[in-house]
Amino acid sequence: MPEAALLEVEALDAHYGDFQALFGVSLSVGAGQVAAVIGANGAGKSTLLNSISGLIRSKANAIRFRGEPIGTLSAFRVLARGIAMVPEGRRLFPSLTVEENLIIGGQFKRPGPWTLKRVYEVFPILEERRHQASTSLSGGQQQMVAIGRALMSNPALLLCDEISLGLAPIVVRDIYAHLRGIVAGGTAAVIVEQDIGQALAIANTVTCMQEGRVALQGRAGEVTRADIQAAYFGV
Amino acid sequence: MNWVNTILQGVLVGGLYAMFAAGLSLIFGVMKLVNIAHGDLIVLAAYVALIVTDGLGLNPIASLLVVVPVMAVIGYCLQRGLLNRTMGDDILPPLLVTFGLSVILQNGLLELFSADSRRLQAGALETASLQLADGLSLGVLPLIQFGLAVAIIAGLHWMFYHTALGRSFRAVSDDPRVAQLMGLNNRHVFALAMALSLAIVAVAGVFLAVRTNFDPATGPARLIFGFEAVIIGGLSSLWGTLLGGILLGVVQAAGAELDPGWQVLAGHVAFLAVLAFRPQGLLSRASR
Numbered sequence: 001m002p003e004a005a006l007l008e009v010e011a012l013d014a015h016y017g018d019f020q021a022l023f024g025v026s027l028s029v030g031a032g033q034v035a036a037v038i039g040a041n042g043a044g045k046s047t048l049l050n051s052i053s054g055l056i057r058s059k060a061n062a063i064r065f066r067g068e069p070i071g072t073l074s075a076f077r078v079l080a081r082g083i084a085m086v087p088e089g090r091r092l093f094p095s096l097t098v099e100e101n102l103i104i105g106g107q108f109k110r111p112g113p114w115t116l117k118r119v120y121e122v123f124p125i126l127e128e129r130r131h132q133a134s135t136s137l138s139g140g141q142q143q144m145v146a147i148g149r150a151l152m153s154n155p156a157l158l159l160c161d162e163i164s165l166g167l168a169p170i171v172v173r174d175i176y177a178h179l180r181g182i183v184a185g186g187t188a189a190v191i192v193e194q195d196i197g198q199a200l201a202i203a204n205t206v207t208c209m210q211e212g213r214v215a216l217q218g219r220a221g222e223v224t225r226a227d228i229q230a231a232y233f234g235v
Numbered sequence: 236m237n238w239v240n241t242i243l244q245g246v247l248v249g250g251l252y253a254m255f256a257a258g259l260s261l262i263f264g265v266m267k268l269v270n271i272a273h274g275d276l277i278v279l280a281a282y283v284a285l286i287v288t289d290g291l292g293l294n295p296i297a298s299l300l301v302v303v304p305v306m307a308v309i310g311y312c313l314q315r316g317l318l319n320r321t322m323g324d325d326i327l328p329p330l331l332v333t334f335g336l337s338v339i340l341q342n343g344l345l346e347l348f349s350a351d352s353r354r355l356q357a358g359a360l361e362t363a364s365l366q367l368a369d370g371l372s373l374g375v376l377p378l379i380q381f382g383l384a385v386a387i388i389a390g391l392h393w394m395f396y397h398t399a400l401g402r403s404f405r406a407v408s409d410d411p412r413v414a415q416l417m418g419l420n421n422r423h424v425f426a427l428a429m430a431l432s433l434a435i436v437a438v439a440g441v442f443l444a445v446r447t448n449f450d451p452a453t454g455p456a457r458l459i460f461g462f463e464a465v466i467i468g469g470l471s472s473l474w475g476t477l478l479g480g481i482l483l484g485v486v487q488a489a490g491a492e493l494d495p496g497w498q499v500l501a502g503h504v505a506f507l508a509v510l511a512f513r514p515q516g517l518l519s520r521a522s523r
Contacts, residue, residue, distance in 0.1 A: 053416060054415070055415065074415065075415035075416050076415050076417075076418045076419060076420045078415075079416065079418045082417065084416070085416045091410055093406045093409040093410060094409055095405045095408070095409050096402065096405055096406060096409070097404075100402055100405075103417075104402055104403070104406050104414075104417050104419075105417050105418075107417060107418030107419060109458060110417045115276075127522055143353070149417065153418060199419070203434045206254075211478070
């Protein structure tokens with residue numbers, strides 16, 4: 001595990017009403033590090049990200065960011081601390097233009113390198129389409145808006161939920177190339193993915209989840225594909 | 236000339252109906268809340284204006300300087316303290332709570348002010364008119380009322396599409412869950428929308444109280460007129476709300492011209508016709 005963890009998740013449980021979705025999940029992410037969380041559908045990956053982002057409340061100490069408990073904070077307060085999320089399915093605001101979607105991501109104006117200008121430098125196509133309705137863009141371009149929108153808050157930690165979902169392989173490669181650049185700039189990330197190859201190529205650590213529990217955890221270079229397959233499929 | 240006069244008077248009354256409806260439309264657009272107490276809040280604003288005009292000796296129009304901020308504060312507190320607790324995926328709890336609020340407001344006003352009809356006196360302004368032609372004149376007060384309605388709708392439209400607040404309203408309306416992830420405090424944004432809605436309600440309440448008698452039981456009928464204007468114009472379309480108000484006013488005026496007993500009924504028939512043949516309203520959101 002990395003030293004001086006930026007994010008520490010410890011014995012996290014999560015519930016949807018009477019249904020328990022997470023059972024004692026623990027995870028640690030260091031500054032500038034990338035943690036990949038993989039697993040089959042229903043394994044609890046998105047629930048984990050929703051808990052970290054504040055969409056699902058948990059016990060205060062179950063999630064700590066920069067050493068401070070954030071488990072009971074609302075999503076907008078979690079964002080203010082420096083954790084931004086790229087939600088599954090992009091979830092852009094359809095009544096907002098591309099530029100408005102980006103601007104609204106920068107509500108808190110945390111200090112940092114990410115500005116509208118910087119986002120347009122990284123994703124030039126978005127500047128060309130800035131006045132278009134966000135829903136008129138292709139899937140890959142919409143994903144760029146979703147990533148740019150999250151970056152506009154200058155997060156220290158980026159949560160990416162299935163960013164390859166529904167995109168053509170060539171677009172996925174392009175999106176991940178951008179993500180590598182973003183991480184190289186010092187932003188840490190937790191990446192939830194079903195595309196194991198892409199996730200492992202960028203990650204420092206990997207956590208494989210199964211039925212709400214951590215089935216496997218280790219450094220990306222030390223965990224073998226056979227270990228992952230065994231944990232992924234529960235064999 | 237008589238029919239021209241009828242239609243013009245209907246258009247001007249429609250401005251008031253548009254004011255009744257604008258707050259409803261705003262609230263529905265931002266948080267999908269149908270505020271059953273909307274009409275009673277209009278009447279509450281009229282009583283606040285009554286207290287202000289009696290207490291401070293202000294003209295009803297000048298009393299807006301006090302009534303509008305007071306109602307806005309009431310709206311913010313109402314949303315933060317009560318209605319936010321009922322908001323969620325199910326639209327029934329806020330509907331029931333605003334229904335209960337409607338009953339409480341009516342009974343509270345009855346207890347405080349009795350069932351006597353009241354009216355705000357605007358002096359010479361009430362009878363001032365502009366003569367356009369023989370047999371055709373327009374009241375100055377209805378003209379001011381209509382001009383304010385257009386200004387309010389235009390202002391709301393500008394705010395929605397050119398300000399950070401409007402952007403927040405649209406984002407929260409589109410996807411409240413993701414809006415939180417982008418740093419928006421939905422509870423605060425909803426409360427700001429309700430404050431704005433009740434600021435508009437305040438203007439509507441004052442003009443209602445100058446135009447006609449009011450009592451604690453007047454609210455539900457204003458809610459129906461506002462609701463009809465919103466549906467006729469198109470849900471969540473601000474310009475549609477103005478058009479809906481005007482059409483409702485004109486149809487009511489035309490009905491009254493044919494037979495005084497048909498005035499309100501004619502408006503209801505127009506509302507039903509729109510529901511039957513164009514349930515999305517005359518101007519949908521897409522055609523803003």
